Amino acid sequence: MKKSAVVALAVVMGALLVLTTGQVFSAQKAFNLDDIPEIENKTPLTLPLEAGGEEDTLIPFVKQFEEKTGIPVNTEVMLFAVMYGKENIELVGGTGAYDIVIVEASWTNEWAPYLFSLEELAEKYEPEGVEAVRRDLVYLDAGLRRMASTREGVIYGWPYECYTLMNMHRADVFEHPRERANFRRRYGYELAPAKIWDQLRDQAEFFTRKKGDKLKGEVLTHDLYGLALMAGRFPHVQDQIGAILWGMGGHWAKIVRDENGKPLGFRISEQDKTLLKATFETYVDLLQFASPGSLNAFWDFVMAQFSAGNIIIAPALYDSCYPWMSAWGPDVGPGARIGGAPTPMTQPYCGNFHFAVARDGKNPEGAYWLAKWMGSYEVHKAWIEAGFIPSRRDVVEEPMYRKPELHEKLGWIPTMLETWDYQYPFVNNYLHFNSAAFGKIYDFMTELCHDVARGALTPQEGVDEWVKTFTELQTKFGQLPVLK
Amino acid sequence: MLNQGDEARIERLPGEFRERRPAWQVLTSEKYIKWFLVIPLLVVLGVFAFYPLFYCLYMSFHEAILIRPPEFLGLDNYRKILHNRLFWNSVGRSASTVVVCVGIEITLGLGIALFLNREFRGQNIVRGLCLLPLMVSPLAMSLMWKYFLEPQFGIVNVMLSWIGFSQVAFLSESGVALYTIMFMEIWKWLPFSIFVFLAALRGLPKDAFEAARVDGASPWFTFKKLTLPMLKPFMMIVILLRVMWLIRLSDPLFGTTQGGAGTEVLDWYIYRIAFIRFDIGEGTTLALIALLMTIIIGAVLFRQLIKALGAAR
Structure with a gap:
């Protein structure tokens, strides 16, 4: 009797877990531009992008954001070699040149004073508050999530690209x-x-x-x-x-x-x-x-x-x-x-780039939603299909990307996941x-x-x-x- | 209308007797106009040269790292830099780059200018082609040479292999890379000295050469005793400008070694400390030391230039 009760409880808990995850999973997959509420602040946004092909993939999604929200977005394409210096001087100088910055994981602690944390932004702008962010972040790899956070565990950006x-x-x-x-x-x-x-x-x-x-x-x-x-x-x-x-x-x-x-x-x-x-x-x-x-x-x-x-x-x-x-x-x-x-x-090293919202930006609300959109399932799917490496596990783990005929393009996936899992306790x-x-x-x-x-x-x-x-x-x- | 003598007399009169003139007339008077005209230049210099220079000087006495207010350090930055092996290594590399590049550019530039000074078929095409390297943007030039000199696929190594030589890692071997950078710099700037010398040769007085020829002077004697002394001021101009530009050398490194393989010259070192590490205190100190070096070397060369101009008169 006792044993069957435990089994029944386990089954119920399991079913709940599956259902909850399933709901979250579909909710997350469903997140798209239509989920962005009306943004009153129409101040144009400025977003840096890394040169070398990624801009070709991301710019169409930026355009979609512009059409949906009516907020113009200026993109500034730069080489990785100059990115740290360029962004650093604007952030530290408080110039407001960028509403969103690209942050390499290892720069997070340094720039944290100049960035909004995701939870801070979610509290202000998400209809469901910080829970919405916490739920969305589940789909990132845990190690990458830590890398995009400070040593105190505060996360500052939506990881969009990684390299293992x-x-x-x-x-x-x-x-x-x-x-x-x-x-x-x-x-x-x-x-x-x-x-x-x-x-x-x-x-x-x-x-x-x-x-x-x-x-x-x-x-x-x-x-x-x-x-x-x-x-x-x-x-x-x-x-x-x-x-x-x-x-x-x-x-x-x-x-x-x-x-x-x-x-x-x-x-x-x-x-x-x-x-x-x-x-x-x-x-x-x-x-x-x-x-x-x-x-x-x-x-x-x-x-x-x-x-x-x-x-x-x-x-x-x-x-x-x-x-x-x-x-x-x-x-x-x-x-x-x-x-x-x-x-x-x-x-x-398993680094990643994340999009974070600058404190001195003129439109943090618009920046938050653009960064979130860049971290969405839809954008990451396009990202992987263009030959880049996304940070979302739900995208990387999609069965459609494991077909043998895709080995030459996507054969890195099992190795990357193995490395992420192995690395996590040390990060x-x-x-x-x-x-x-x-x-x-x-x-x-x-x-x-x-x-x-x-x-x-x-x-x-x-x-x-x-x-x-x-x-x-x-x-x-x-x-x-x-x-x- | 007052003449100059009247103006001087009026100046000497007690204030109440002086004629009161509108400000515009005073400013445009012969006495003040020269200062009035120089004001825009002084403003530009003040804003864009003197202010940054004095701000640099101020910063060089501080620990300035942007994330907190500057903290006074006295001469610590200078002491630290003068005891830093990386700084002296970079100064040494800059010095050897200056010596090698200027030496080769002057010698080769003069030789080619002498050749181009003759009349020959297609001379304008050849002269035009000589000018091409100067027209290439510095970054494109460094990337172009990076690919030309690639150890396995680069055209230079492919051609070397055709004639039986083994591959040379031009940009990765420590003993070779700096010379490769010098070669790239010479390739780009050789046309500058060629055309300065060519213009100078074209402008030399013909009668002196005619007299030497009539007196039966050999071509070498004529070159040594006439051409070379007459070209000295132009040579000094090329040396002066190239030395100053070469102390500030950094373009060829951007697309190639980024200071690696023993190619970190002074300017790259300054750039790295100031704009990658954002150690503004140390960076400005380095920049000021480099400026001081440039001024000293420039002053010595400028003196030589003035002497040469005097001798050529």
């Missing part, structure tokens, strides 16, 4: 019997996407071959390299190095909290220093198998090297590159196929999502990681430089101290 580093490789080469047998003979284990960085090194060494050697039994007409790295002085080198460090269990600097979870400061432990040195050594070691040019490279170079058949593995590259990497060049030969797997140790402790000085630290990391990669600093010098300059920058620009 993943391991992309030539699946046809990895599956080739002769290559597999040769690899097994040489290294004593099966050839498969690397789970740890040592395996990646073996694979990089194995596939680095000279012109005239063979690949899949065919004579190579050019030199072949195991991998390509984004080791140039661009804001990507530290993402790759960070993937190794986090995977080893280290931190650039770890946030220290009291027993109530209140952040107290950052600390770089002796173990972190040791692991950072090992990380630098690993990265420098991998560079010997990287295609020439890696020291001035970012993602476009790695993509081109992969598509041209000059490399076999892109070990830590943004998933947003995946859909473009199967445009095989004439030297690749028939049967080339891309494969995706998590980066070794599955702890790479809250990462420096990137806790420091209010990260925009500045990011620039220093670029300089440091590149200098170590090119040999201008030894790994030990790199660690010493990191500890010294991180402490300086965090103390000067951040709000939390660096603890001894």
